[in-house]
Amino acid sequence: MTFEKILLRNVEIPNSEKIDVYLKRGGYQALRKALHEHTPDELVEMVKASGLRGRGGAGFPAGLKWSFMPKAADVTKYVCVNTDEGEPGTFKDRLLVERDPHSIIEGVAIAAYAVGAHRAFVYIRGEFFTGVKRWMKAIDDAYARGFLGANILGSGFDLDLSVHRGAGAYICGEETAMLESLEGKRGEPRLKPPYPAQVGLYARPTLVHNVETLACVPHIVLRGPEWFASIGTEDSTGPKIFCVSGDVNRPGNYELPLGTPLREIIYEHAGGIKEGRQLKAVIPGGASTPMLTAEHLDVPMAFETLHAIGTMLGTGGITVMDERVCIVSAALRLTRFFAHESCGKCTPCRVGTQRLVDTLQRIEDGRGQQGDIERLLSLCDGIAGHTFCPMGDAAVNPTLSSIKHFRHEYEVHIERHRCPMSS
Amino acid sequence: MTKVQITIDGQKIAAEAGSTVLEAAREAGLDIPTLCHHPALSNWGACRICLVEIERQRALQTACTFPVTEGMVVHTESEKVVAARKFVLQLLFSERNHYCMYCQMSGDCELQSLAYRYGLTEWPYPRPVEPLAVDATRQYFVMDHNRCILCRRCVRACAELVANHTLGVRERGIHSMITADLNVPMGESSCIQCGTCLQVCPTGALMDLKSAYRGRETQVERTRSTCVGCSIGCGIELVSRANHLVRIEGDWDAEVNKGLLCVVGRFEPLFDDRQRVTQPLVRRRGLLEPCEWDEALGLVAEKLSGDSLAALITTRATNETMTQFGRLFRSLGAEMAAVGSLAPAPGAEGRLTDLAEADVILVVGADLKKDHQVAGAFVRRAVDRGARLALVADADNGLASYATWHVGFDQMDSLVGMAAQASRPVVVCAADLPAEAEAALAPLAGKASFLGLSRGSNSRGAVAAGLPLSRGGEASARVLYILAEDDRLHIPRNGAGFVVAQASYVGPLTDMADVVLPAPIWAEQSGHVTNTEGRVQSVQAALTPPENVWPTVKVLKTLAGRLNLAL
Incomplete structure (x- = not known):
């Protein structure tokens, strides 16, 4: 229907x-x-x-x-x-x-x-x-x-x-x-x-x-x-516009009831992943929400259900990344955005986001050092919850969630001194 | 005042309702560290160094902004808190050049002391390598962005205290920089060099050219006193070391200025490069030659006992000096005057604090950007708060851009009429107004509070000592005695046959004097001065005068003794 x-x-x-x-x-x-x-x-x-x-x-x-x-x-x-x-x-x-x-x-x-x-x-x-x-x-x-x-x-x-x-x-x-x-x-x-x-x-x-x-x-x-x-679920009522972008066949705005499963939005409405490739990661609610992986695709897109699995509905901006995406590069790009947009008022956001970018850039460039993953995690720990406004919490999400789901990929970057996704 | 019961680090505290956790802790003697916070400025909550753990709060909270509530339990040095503070410090140290050993603030720096307190022993993040430009375009101070931690105390001081709004922030994020106006060098900006930003800077980013590297807090002495730069009489702290003045700071507790100062009070005395008079001098064959006090006073006493005597005194002198001066020259029948004048007050005399409550401020004839600058700051603050400024002054008046109305003296009546309709009008008058202007203020008597800004620091003290005020050029007598101390008086000789100058510095007065008696400068003697509101305030000596310079009052008393006057 x-x-x-x-x-x-x-x-x-x-x-x-x-x-x-x-x-x-x-x-x-x-x-x-x-x-x-x-x-x-x-x-x-x-x-x-x-x-x-x-x-x-x-x-x-x-x-x-x-x-x-x-x-x-x-x-x-x-x-x-x-x-x-x-x-x-x-x-x-x-x-x-x-x-x-x-x-x-x-x-x-x-x-x-x-x-x-x-x-x-x-x-x-x-x-x-x-x-x-x-x-x-x-x-x-x-x-x-x-x-x-x-x-x-x-x-x-x-x-x-x-x-x-x-x-x-x-x-x-x-x-x-x-x-x-x-x-x-x-x-x-x-x-x-x-x-x-x-x-x-x-x-x-x-x-x-x-x-x-x-x-x-x-x-x-x-x-x-x-x-x-x-319309929707008990705690998330009404229609919602989901913005689907990234590696899908039909990117665009889709209005659906809150609670529609993520899989349905990506695979039915947005036409699935380009050229039949595998989904690697998906950001469910805009750049500031923690990313998910293919195992989470059955989550209903509602405030409470996404919260329960450690992410957020946010704006409903769904960004799909397929198997070709380097996760470090993706985290770097997202974090660079937050560093660029930090207003500079409070210390953890102003300086902390830049230190995240420095470290991610180093890893992506093949100059990563042992301990860099821990350094990233400790930076996230220092920033989150300690900033003047919620932007600090948002800024650490790409790094935190990508390490959570793809730690191995970070390790490979550091061990091989290069990005394994680049030829 | 209602109290709420809170617990900080296990200590039960009755805190004032409405106060912040930081205020409550400090009241109880507990030390929560701060960087962006300053008691004279609005709470900012941005540096994040004062984060504390409050039970039943999800995240750590900034003590400087979080209000106390009944039953609150606070931990100020828990493991979580210390980790967060250390993180903030590590980030700050990674942001700019904080190599403390090269900085003039080393030992007094708030950032450095926190690094010691939280044991920062390593640099977990790469240090910056690109130096930032230093802005040295100001006459008296320098802005070194390399040492700035972007706490914005300076920005808030410039906006909230001085209401000059010169300082701001440009760019954003890691590229944020403190900037003057629309990114011009400080020396080309709207900065008025009041130096309030220096006084609140927690690091060495803002340093004045006199006190830098001239002594840490533990090596200097502080003396509370009163500025005699103008008749406002701001409370100051004289910072000295080895009998040298290294810095002047505004006294945050002073009722008159609450910490504010202007360029005249903060910097100009430090950069006074006139040559001191260090011993009595007598003119022989056209040249001033050193002599003993005994000889000089003998010569002066002889001349004073003759006929036709005029005696002038600076209004920088203390009340004690004024009194002694009055007694001596009154009994000698001299024509006396103090060089200053009072401003008219055709109605109830007000106080500077009235400006904070005013809805309309009528400024008549005064340029508060040039003179009485601290009053200018109070007027600008009132305008920021919503008061309207009515200016009767020349077109180039420094506060013109703040004025709602700005007219010349010829159209003054319209503004007087408007001010009379206001609910809390305050009139700020300059001294030496034209008689018509004074008369035009009459309708405001009984309606407005009047704040007259007298010319000369202690004109009111002079009047209280029975000395008439004058511009200083009218005296004509055979013998002229000028008590100038460190004032830059310009007194014509007017045909006097013999001139005595009691002066601290070599200048036009000593050039024409026949006898020069050395005098202490204002920072070398104690006494009292009466400000333009009539407030009697204490001046304290911070320095010892040179060996052969006698206190002014002692000279006057010795002269009286020589003349056998029982005063």
Whole structure:
């Protein structure tokens, strides 16, 4: 049975980014319903009941996040849309922004109404040139049709939305770093607590959500939280866009219920491994999640099931590596990304990630020394759990998980003084 | 204050609710190491050296940021904690050039002392080989990036204390560098050389050109005193060794400045290269020649007892000197003056701390980037916090870019009217304002608090000693007595037949004097000065004057004795 597309239901229709197409497809009905038939508190309860969890990587329950926002009407509050999709292997938000921006605007407007915010900001990754244009055009059109601005759909609710482009830093996907950047400062994470729901943008309570999370909201409002919760598993409800990349026949975005087995996604939807080769390793949820091997392929892609086997659902960015991949080289490349993106605020991440790169590079170049594997493990041990923000924990995952599953390959590199995969 | 019961390393502690684990531990005398933390700055939590183990917390937590809660149990030196700290230190030592034996901070460096404390005996990671450029473009100090650990105390001091926002960080990750403005050499930046960054630097990355290699903490003496660079009277610590001043630091506990200083107070006295007057001098055949005190005082006493006498005193002098000076010359019937002036205060006199509460600050005639610079920092901080600055000053005023409104004296009334509408207005006035400007402030009497910035460090002390204030050029008499000490006074001779200069340094005054009496500099004598708020503060001698230089008061008393005046 093919799964009915929910989040991606519009993206293949010609001109799906245009407001007329969106309206023709039933767009903005959820906003109308939310504003006229529901109180803000009811909406918070609906999102809670739907079991929706954040799609940006951490999987925090969205309804809970909404309920943390102060109720007082006289407090200025903000909603921020995190479109800083920078996690390697992840390209779902970009698709939604480019092909269905109005579904996100609708989600933003409902969320803002629910938490009592009248100002919302889109923070978009600077490299998304098309996405920026689509966002801005969609916002202009939404204003023109009365879905944004003063007295939306005659409900008395006002909301302004504008776009801010990032300058190119992975760390700005971390919500407090994003807020710093949005304020015009250097993009670095803030001390938590306080969390953004108490002290966020310009020190006001702020709700920060990923694009895909917000895109779920109109469907929850229209079709009810029970319907949403009926999709997926008990702890991971709703549809999820899985981004499949790497050595597969049909890389791309696949919308499936949470809990779909990894094997099904890779072998059925993405068409299996190229030229019938063997799968060597797979990263299940973006570069920051620990990699798995062929023996884990039957794991259901849900928050709790992946957690149980020591990895994470993350963003749902699945990167497949076949038998030709050198695992040291892969770990090096991934770790180099984290070292490059370290903001430099805290010592373990700033220096530690670079020392990981130095050591991995040495091993890959055939200059590895006895004890280098232990050195890598002790670096990971020193970094993980000791950094200012979760990026340190993410940065050690490629190294840790590759040693865990492929220690022998590291040893061969060191013993033979060369990479066995290179000719 | 509510207390919570916590346990740190087995010791039961009643900690103040809302304080951090670090504060609670330090209050109880327990030493948790820190690098990026500084008590005068915001909590940063980034160096990760203060990680501690807190029971029921998943990961180690930074003591400098983690708030205490009832029943909390903390371990500050557990195996896990020590391993994490050692790791952080190893990384820091692998990041840049920390060859301690070549560094002027060796012995006083916070990084080095932690390396000893945690027994760093090896380099587990390759050491850096590429040297980084040293920024030596500033007049008084140097930034050596090779010794920087990126703790950003300097950046926070520049932003939070001085509110000058010169320092920042460029690049990211391992390429992060402390930078001035948009990556220009410090000497070409907006830096005002206040040196607050030097005072907070935990390593040898920021060093001043005077004190580097001139003595470790164990070899120097510290004397708490008051700066007489201007009438704010900042609390300072004079750091000296073998009767030489090596450094001046802001006193963190001083009520007036809370550790802040400016270039005038921190650096200029150290780089004073004028030639000292070390013995009495008498002019003979046009040339100043050394003589004994007895001869010089005899000659001066003889001239003072004649007719038509004018006596001028520097406002850098202490209250004690002012009093003695007043007594002597009053009984001689001299025309007296102290060289300074008070600023107008047509309403309630305020304090510098009022700036922290102000919503509108009206600055009239003062350029706080040039004079009274520490007050300038307080004004900028207020602006950062959201207060609005109304400036009545010349177009090139140093705080112009911080001002919401900026007008000339001719349009002053509009800003006075606006300030009168504010809920907590503070008026900062320069001395020597035009009479019309003074009059224009009248509507704010009873509404604003007034902070007058008097010219001359101790003008208020002079007034209290009964000395009139003057610009110093008006005196005309047959005999002119100028008590200048180390002040750079410019006093015209105005046809006087005989000039006595009591001065510390050779300069224009000694050039025209007929008798020169050597005087101690400010760091060589104790007493009190009264700052522009009226606060009487203590000045302490940190140095011993040269052998033949008498304390100023002793000279005045001896003269009185010679003249048979019972004072």
